[in-house]
Amino acid sequence: MGTHEQFSLESLIISKPDLQPGLKESIAKGEKPSHYLNRYHAEHKVRCAFCDSHMPHNKGFTVQMEDGRIALCGKNCAEEFFGKEVADNHEQELEKQIRRATKRKIIKRTLDGIPNALGLISEELVEMERQAAAASHALFGEFRYSGIQSELTEQGRYELKELKRRWVEREDRYGVTQRVPIDESKVVLTVEGAAILRGGDALPLLRFQRARKQLSQLLAVDTSKELSDIVIDRMTEARSQVIRDVRDACRFLDLCAQFYTKENVKKLSKLAQKVKSSA
Structure with a gap:
């Protein structure tokens, strides 16, 4: 054909x-x-x-x-x-x-929406992510050997548990009453959003900053001429990367909103005294 x-x-x-x-x-x-x-x-x-x-x-x-x-x-x-x-x-x-044709239609719609998207991903938001990333990276260093990172719940919180022993009376198979110990685990301290402490040696990616840069580059593409399929494919991949970056950056700041509260930081300070941490 x-x-x-x-x-x-x-x-x-x-x-x-x-x-x-x-x-x-x-x-x-x-x-x-x-x-x-x-x-x-x-x-x-x-x-x-x-x-x-x-x-x-x-x-x-x-x-x-x-x-x-x-x-x-x-x-x-x-x-x-x-x-x-x-x-x-x-x-x-x-x-x-x-x-x-689908890719071209999506790219056209994307280009039309970039000015509004750049307005939403403000410089203030980029700076907020930068500060949160720097603080979280520093905390990772303080708690990297604490064991906290491997003991998080599915919701990303850390629960410090202590074993409490109580004694109860029970009859054995001969009918003799004896006192036996029962060990129970009790949560004594909870740190919300502790997944923040799961960092790494490298500084976290600044995803909002990268998304703004990608969007600006897309906006600068000369669309006065017919774009080749190769260019459209590259723009499509750049668009997908922007979507991933914005999604991940929002999740990160949502986690920060849970973690960086006055009450939570107080709990973290108490926790630092109980686990292996230099904080």
């Missing part, structure tokens, strides 16, 4: 295929299309131009013949009348066109 002009997503996936101009109602048996123009899921049943019964259907393709004629073909009829290999090749090429 040759290279065809790039279509908009709206022209590649349609819901009213029968309204396309120039449709042929019937194609002679044995004729095969040169390519598929679009994929449709019709709002109401339309007629297949290829099968003898012109089977009414909802899902199919608009196809173009070598001489330029266009017609509707039901999805189930395509393989039967064109052969599996031909039908599959046409469908795969159409899917490539759809993916290409």
Whole structure:
């Protein structure tokens, strides 16, 4: 199949295929299309131009013949009348066109929204993340050998537990009453958001800062000319990275909001006296 002009997503996936101009109602048996123009899921049943019964259907393709004629073909009829290999090749090429158009539509919407996104990821927010990252990295160093990092709950909090022993009277199998010990674990101190202490030797990434830089670079792309598929792919990956960075930065600051409270810091100070820490 040759290279065809790039279509908009709206022209590649349609819901009213029968309204396309120039449709042929019937194609002679044995004729095969040169390519598929679009994929449709019709709002109401339309007629297949290829099968003898012109089977009414909802899902199919608009196809173009070598001489330029266009017609509707039901999805189930395509393989039967064109052969599996031909039908599959046409469908795969159409899917490539759809993916290409989808990426371009997403990038256009992304570029339109960048000014607003840059306003939301303010310099104040970037500085807040920078300070929180520096403080958290310093605390990791103070508590790295405390064992806290490996004993967090699923919610990311640390619970200091102490064993309390109490004695109860019980009869043994001979009916003799004896006092036996029962050890119970009790939470005596809880530090919220202690997952902050799970750092590393390297300084944490400043994700809001990186997201702002990526967005500024995307905004600077010259869109006055048609962008190549390679450029679109790179912009798509950059967009995905920005989304990941913003998500992770928000999660980090949410965790900081739990951790950096006056009450929590008091508990951390008490904890430092009970575990191996230089803090």
